[in-house]
Amino acid sequence: MKLRRRLSEIFFPDDPLHAFKDDQTWFRKLVLVLQFLFPVFKWAPNYSLKLLKSDVVSGLTIASLAIPQGISYAKLANLPPIIGLYSSFVPPLIYSVLGSSRHLAVGPVSIASLVMGTMLSDTVSCTNDPILYLKLAFTATFFAGLFQASLGFLRLGFMIDFLSKATLVGFMAGAAVIVSLQQLKGLLGIVHFTTKMQLVPVLSSVYHHKHEWSWQTIVMGVGFLVLLLTTRKISMRKPKLFWISAAAPLASVVLSTVLVLCLKSKVLDIKTIGHLPKGLNPPSSNMLYFHGPHLALAIKTGIITGILSLTEGIAVGRTFASLKNYQVDGNKEMMAIGLMNMAGSCSSCYVTTGSFSRSAVNYNAGAQTVVSNIIMASAVLITLSFLMPLFYYTPNLILAAIIITAVIGLIDYQAAYKLWKVDKLDFLACLCSFLGVLFISVPIGLAIAVGVSVFKIMLHVTRPNTGVLGNIPGTKIYRNVSRYREAVRVPNFIIITIEAPLYFANSTYLQERILRWIREEEEWLASNKRESIKCVILDMTAVTAIDTSGLDTISELRKTLERRSLKLVLANPVASVMEKLQRSKILESFGLEGLYLTVGEAVDDISSSWKARP
């Protein structure tokens, strides 16, 4: 029974079935089940023309952003540009049925594209063996979806919480720098470029291919980049003008395509996208790759891109949900994103999730429900069916400029500065993941980031705070003497507080530290010729849990102090600790006089007992 409650706290903290009550009719229950599985049933009955109007506006706005970004991000993942458009069509439709966020704009995102591109290119060349590369990309997408859906289904959503915000800030900034530098290929018109993703090879590649630089490309590329960055700046200054930056990418694509078309007889060395096939997503379930030498790579890539895209999707969903004051269920959302990716992998899509930049535009454009995703998908449908030949003359440089503009926002130096100011260790985690991504590799940078975060927790657990308490005169309140100047020590007592659960990882430390507190106090008392200590009180208020090593520590400490004829008393152990003390029979050795509800009670009772028999 107790175990069951504990398990339900671990796996069902949000009590997902709380809407179900015993006194409901079976029809009501059926409706609830449907609403639970398909959130679309929750809002569809109340959908109105007014809502539709806002959704159409916002849907078209994000479509104008999604089409150029889709093409660009696919190139970032070393995939054919058309895959980016396919991925902006099927997944949004699936999400609109399963997803519970109203503002998420679904599609390919930069970080996941980058990581997939890096990890697959390390082993398989996308130019020498494009079919295998494509197969691996779809397979990785399938495993990413499977992993995401299982995390949600097994209610292990808390796994993504291990990517702390601090490490994500560093990771994203590092990835953004790398991606931006990689785009120099497009902006400078370099043909032979490294496929590596570290800072050093990318910069040396830029430098060593100076002779390939094309001045026409540079002029045009830098021009559009400045234009895009300016519109971004304007929209950031005045959020009401969000549409300027939202419309800028599509406008730039059109403008640059027209420019190239007009100038093509004169300038020949600007590279363009070229032919894109017309038509909707072809099925790709036959492309999934379930045995062979690269399966491990596909699974690994899938899991890492899965975690990253999940982190982004959930974070975006939660952000906008809290702005509009509704709840997003993390585990259900994971299942939605996972199923969407699994379906995507069978219809020529690669990893997709909720994009932060497009969701922000969606929100600002007044989106009310996921219908905006359907509108966006319809716009992509029209593009795929009729407009593909128009992209023939779109120059690659504009894609590079769009990517740089999109990722530059990921460098959040203000957040890093705030980390530095508030918490030095968090800043260290941030810096480690930034440098790890920049100089080693994306997956290792991520591993370092997680490692530092976990190490930080461990450090707190292994080296918890302890302190000596003193009485605040005139009250029964006891506070740490090193923090509250008015607190005074009680003669004959030393009251030690432990501010952490007592675990195997800190039990040795705590035992030694407590003995050191006592030794230091005794030395001080002796040198000042005061009465020595007779009783040690352990304030257990903040000891929120204890394990068997901790129990041993308490019992050993009592024996050690007894040999030095000091009395050990526990004050205010919490209920779960109390229970374990009882079950391990340590409490018996303490006797009735070894346990008090509060520190004040212990001090009063023990000192009066001394007076009674001096």
Place this chain on the structure above:
Amino acid sequence: MKLRRRLSEIFFPDDPLHAFKDDQTWFRKLVLVLQFLFPVFKWAPNYSLKLLKSDVVSGLTIASLAIPQGISYAKLANLPPIIGLYSSFVPPLIYSVLGSSRHLAVGPVSIASLVMGTMLSDTVSCTNDPILYLKLAFTATFFAGLFQASLGFLRLGFMIDFLSKATLVGFMAGAAVIVSLQQLKGLLGIVHFTTKMQLVPVLSSVYHHKHEWSWQTIVMGVGFLVLLLTTRKISMRKPKLFWISAAAPLASVVLSTVLVLCLKSKVLDIKTIGHLPKGLNPPSSNMLYFHGPHLALAIKTGIITGILSLTEGIAVGRTFASLKNYQVDGNKEMMAIGLMNMAGSCSSCYVTTGSFSRSAVNYNAGAQTVVSNIIMASAVLITLSFLMPLFYYTPNLILAAIIITAVIGLIDYQAAYKLWKVDKLDFLACLCSFLGVLFISVPIGLAIAVGVSVFKIMLHVTRPNTGVLGNIPGTKIYRNVSRYREAVRVPNFIIITIEAPLYFANSTYLQERILRWIREEEEWLASNKRESIKCVILDMTAVTAIDTSGLDTISELRKTLERRSLKLVLANPVASVMEKLQRSKILESFGLEGLYLTVGEAVDDISSSWKARP
């Protein structure tokens, strides 16, 4: 300044230099430095003839145990038996100068021997390439020593605390089972035996080599095993008779050797140790192997055996130190053990540490100082110089019997039962490491054990306890309503306590869980037609730390509740949390009325302000 204090708490919790004061003369300081570096200077000046007498008795007692065990453990590590004797000579001498424990009996131990044997045999065969195997063993010993000494020097001793007692119980029991089964080779007289260490191959090897079983070996082996186990039982029942089990191994060796010698003309198929070279440890620094294909294996083996032997040595030292009420400095002890192993690797010794069984005998035999180690080493010296030919006819079966008797004590089923009763998760960790060692492999079993321990900490951190507090009538004390029946909820308030640091790993969970507490309370109040909640008080007493994600959570929670026109108030944040709240400027958004010293104060103040302006 604050960072410095924090770092000194992390790395120097025991304040190792506390004996040094500013007002000492330089001579006194020199003495203290010497005493600090070489504990021998601490006790040598007060050494007396009486102490020497006890030390001689205990030293000879452990020597009689160390010689047969040394030979047996070397065989366990697939090393020539003589290495075991070498390892019982040099390391005890070095430890007696550097070590700070008075009762540690130094020499080879079963677990480290087993692990070294397993890990090296996986790659290099000790029969086909004995020289390389020996080289790798010495190199692994060198790295074990280097690793141990650096842990001590860098004051990272807390790393070994991550092997919790629960996992060690399981690990040791698993290893003991495997080792005992392996000894069936010697006890049954099997010649062709598997070198694998898992349960299944060992048992199948025993079964498939039935035709090699030798009845003479079995009769003699089982006879001596029963004898040894009986003496062990007697000594365990009556600790005063410790000398029976201490003398039994040497007596059995002598007896069995004489038996084989007498019967050698009649029974020929009992395998004996054979020729052992006479003389002291040859230098082996030329055998160290610092480049080549197996270096990584040597380093890995060194680190794992280093950790294991360190864990045993430190634990043994601490146990007897606490029995005799003196302190053992973990980090200095690590340096001593590390230097001893590094020196050992250059003088034909393999990994040594303080052995639990021999230290217990040493303690019971009345050892007073490390001089007993010197006496033991002298006894080994005499053996090495003159008595080696006597071992020619010692049968292998007696070594097997000695090993089984030694390791059977590692199976601590009572401890396992206690774990089951007190803490189910600790028992799970224990079981995992037991089964991991038994069915997979020793290093993986160890990895599983550490993994489970760390996961347990993580689980506690990611899913901390929360609860609703109520007032205990007639007092100002607030306690969890689900644990204290007398606690009653205060109308219009919900007081929520968080029993853990607020970290990135639990901030999302806590936010959702707090909102759920509020939702459930509101639903209950609504269905019972009571007044609804107006104010949420967070009791922060047990929130011992906060990071940037935690700060964001608090601030988001405040905004969310504000939108639902609920007031959020913090009660009793500890000083370090308070400071971070201030630095991140979240406190300003709470204003003066958002923070109280105690829950009681918050309730009184806020409810009186409501009465003032209704």
